[in-house]
Amino acid sequence: MRRSRVPLAALAFGYAFLYTPIILLIVYSFNASRLVTVWAGFSPRWYGELAHNAQILDAAWLSLRVAAVSATLATLIGTLAALAIARSTRFPGRSVLLGLLAGPLVMPEVMLGLALLLLFVTLETTFGWPRRGAGTIVAAHATFSIAYVAVVVRAKLADMDRSLEEAAADLGAPPLAVFLRITMPLVAPALGAGWLLSFTLSLDDLVVASFVSGPGATTLPMVVYSSVRLGVSPQINALATILILTVALCVGTAAWLIGRRNQTVLH
Secondary structure, three states: OOOOOHHHHHHHHHHHHHHHHHHHHHHHOOEOOOOOOOOOOEOOHHHHHHHOOHHHHHHHHHHHHHHHHHHHHHHHHHHHHHHHHHHOOOOOOHHHHHHHHHHHHHOOHHHHHHHHHHHHHHHHHHHOOOOOOHHHHHHHHHHHHHHHHHHHHHHHHHHOOOHHHHHHHHOOOOHHHHHHHHHHHHHHHHHHHHHHHHHHHHHHOOHHHHHHOOOOOOOHHHHHHHHHHOOOOHHHHHHHHHHHHHHHHHHHHHHHHHHHHHHHHHO
């Protein structure tokens, strides 16, 4: 019996719909013309101009620093919250904590950004601190990333076999040693996933950062959005191509490492 080609055609159409714009973006990043919709020949000139664009480079460096710091803070606090929820099922305020962690997951970014802006303005008016800038962006990004880290780590703790911790405690290991030598290595993949997720969310955020940023603190998404509003520059195509290739390289490297580890385990 001959198989229908409809599923294959639908799959091909889906991949084409998703990846054709990305391929066109990469192609037009090598366009010699300043007009992004008119092909005028192959040229890498926009990559050279991008390398000398101080505004984009400064914004990219700020975004990377903000993302790294906020992801680290979110991972630390989110892990503690996940431990409290997973291991203490009857402590007072558990339901409130679950509701607070679920809030950033479902709250629109505009509402979250406005709420944080009002908070920072009130604190600055009352105490003279904090002044809006990179620090407030870090605090805002860490605030909504905590919920994502807590969800990931909590899921890992729920699936973890607690008999290993109990065996270590029975053998005389103090609670801190059990946590550092048993619990942490077992949940390390979840910690890494939570940190990477928080880093990506911070690096990609535009709405919340637009509310809580201040003078001299402009992230890369804000610069790109401002540039696109005035007309797409070929430098933005070049920047997007670099980001796409970087992500593809990281994903390919991760897949290769996982494949090597699986081969090692099988042999």
